[in-house]
Structure formats: structure tokens, C-alpha cells
Amino acid sequence: MTTARDASRGQGEVRVRTVGRGKVSLVESATDEIRGQIVSGGWPVGSRIPPESALSETLGVSRASVREAVRSLVHAGLLEPRQGDGTFVISDDDSALALRRRLERAELTHVTQVRQGLDVVAARQAAKHRTEAQLAGIEDALARRGAALAARDGDAFTAADAEFHILVAEAGANPVLADIYRSLSAALREELRRAACLDTATAARTDPHSRLTEAIRAQDPQAAVDAAVQLLAGHVRDLALPLDD
Template sequence: MTIVDTLIIELRREISRGAWQVGDRIPPESQLAETLGVSRLSIREAVRVLIHAGLLTARQGDGTYVTATDEGQVALRRHLGRAETADILDVRRGLDIVAARLAATMRTEEDLDKLREAMERRAAAGRAADLDAFTDADVDFHLYIAEASHNWLLGDLYRNMSDALWETVKANQCMDDAGDDPFHTALFEAVLAGDPIAATAAALSILDDYTDGEA
């Protein structure tokens, strides 16, 4: 095994154990070389391999950032990037039903605060006709529902679908009724009330309305 192979394994380990979170900038080459006792050239080659694998992204003049914690996430995101909108919605339907049901029984006060904040941002962006901000808030709301399930696998799957969901929400331009949206309000109120049946029904209503081009 070469020095570069060893470095690739070590850097992968640091990423997977959470030493650097997704979105974090990793230390510069000089610092990594000094810490690991190797040449900057070896560090550069190992980082290049991880960039190609999709775990890291280099930003010109700004450094190198973590974009995923394992290649499985990268593969899923690439598949989703090539998927048809209808296929993404079918998968989302299954995830949203389970997430809503579990969130209604497992949510905490912190989860409810995050949901309220996302709904407020969503409504404000709709009133301002800010499509990007609206899309961010809409995706965040549904991600927070998944996280409120406190099922780590479900939350992880939803996070990995976020980019694809963002594109479908934005493409659908579904913010005409953002200031007066009974479906998202119903889902929040069902989760607040701890009613899994109502939460599941509300989640389905959102998706049905979405596929009609209105959600």
C-alpha cells in the first residue's frame, strides 16, 4: 500500500467519524502534511482522489470542503440527479407518509420550533415572490418532519434527497398559495397534536396537490 493509499484511508476515516462535517472546510495542505508527517504532494494526491469520489469539493481560492460522508451518499445523489421527477415524487410519497406518522408521535418541542420557523420562512418568501427562499424553506420543512421522526435512517435518506427535492419544488413554482396553504398547516397541526392519522392524511394531501401542479 502506498503513502497516498494510506492517506486516502485516513482522510476517509476522519470524514466518516465526523471530524469534519458536511459543509466544513478541511485543513489546508500544509497543515495536513505537518499533522500526518507526509509531503504536501502526497496530501494533494489523496485529496484529489476524494474529490473525484465526491466526498470533497475544491472551491477556487477558498479551500476544500466536505460534501458527503461516504460514497453511498454520492452514488444516491448522482442517481437522483438523473431521475425523472415522477420517480422522485413516488419515492418521496413513501418517505413522507412514514415521516409524518412517526413525527406525530416522536416530535420534541425543539422539532416543533424548527417546523414553525420553516413555515414562517416559507410564507414570507411566498409573499415576497422569492422562489429560491421559498424552495429552501419548503424543503427544510419536509426535512424537519423527517428529522422529527427520530429515525436516523429516514432522516439520512431525506437529507440525501434534498437536492433533488429542491429542484422539483423550484421547477414546479408552487408558491402561489404560500401565504394561505391549508395542507402544510394541517400537517404541522397534526404533528403538534400528536395525531399520526391526521399527519399521514395531510402529507398525502400535500403530495396530491403537488402532483396537480399546485403544491
């Protein structure tokens, strides 16, 4: 086995087998090896996979083969490329693909209705169960959101905003809720983009994301719920969605 340097933040080293050269194509073999690292937890959800050049050397295949393998896993819903930041693991379960594709086709009204229920639960649970490390992650996403807002960087703002909500869900000690939020990630980003959140955040006098973070820091479930309700009310208003049915 050959050791590959994991280029994700703080991931250390991950071992990957050099692909075989039998009847299975090099692309298929590389895809299987990368998928295996994801499913086994070698590259956990949220981590960045090694760069194309490192994978090519480790697997003993061309960069073109690696590129096709990564592209297939992006299509499968396991990986997500982020411009200027690398490719990240967003799921370790192939079965999540069908749900993710369904969510990507969903009407924005329906996505927001689902979020109305989930965000309240996620906020309450995060305030009760968050760890110091999880709180630090939430605060970091909030800071990046603020920096992107100040820079008027819409893509970075949307990415940080979506990550903020996913991290809140992950802090709730409920793996089912966290998995649902990760599956919602693409639809969540589209909702944020459609809501023109960069413009509405600029105009806002107070930021419910900051209120939510403060409530989670203080481990105050009711304050967290109140902040989540205020936050979702803003989305409903900005999108002009009929959610009273």
C-alpha cells in the same frame, strides 16, 4: 494537532490535523482530512463546515487547495454549497453517492411516486417521535419558507421547503428514512422548482405545510398523515403527473 474554529452554527471547535507533504498531493491530503472530519462526526450532517480561510490556516495549505478539496467532496455528494450561506455537510457516507446520482437523473414522476409513500410515513413518525428541538427546527424551516414566499425569493423558498421535508423525516426516529430523504434532497429541490411551488403557494388559500407542522406539534399522527396526503396531492396537481398507475 491544530484546533480549527468550526464556523457551523453552534458546533464549537473541531480538531483537524495539518496535512503532510509527502508523495500525496496537498489537495488529496486536504480532501482526506476534511472527509475524515465528516465521516467521524466532527462535522455532522446538516452542519456548516469552517470557511475556506479557516481551513487553509488549519490545514497549512493554500486556499486554492482547500477550494479543490471542497469541490471534490461536493462532487462526491458529502458537501453542498449554499449561496450566501456557506458549505454544508449533506452526507457522511461515500456510498450514498451512487444513489444520489441515480436520483438526480430520475424522472420527476418517479421521484414524486416515491415521495407519496415516504411523506406519509415521515409525517406519521414525526408526529409520534419528534423532540422539542426537532419541532423547533421544523418550525424554523417553515418560518423561513414563509419569509422567502413573502419576499418572492424562489431559491430561498425552494431551499427552505426542501429542508422542511428533510427535518420532518429526521424527526421520525428512523435513521434509514432520514438517510433516504437526505439522499433525495437534490431531486426534491428539482421537483419543487419544477412544480413552481412559489407561485402555487402564493395562490393557495391554506398551506398544508402549516397543517403538517401543527399536527406534529400536537403529536397527532392521523392529522399529520392527512396533511401529508393533501400536500402531495398539490404537488401532483401542479406537476400534472400521471401517478395513478
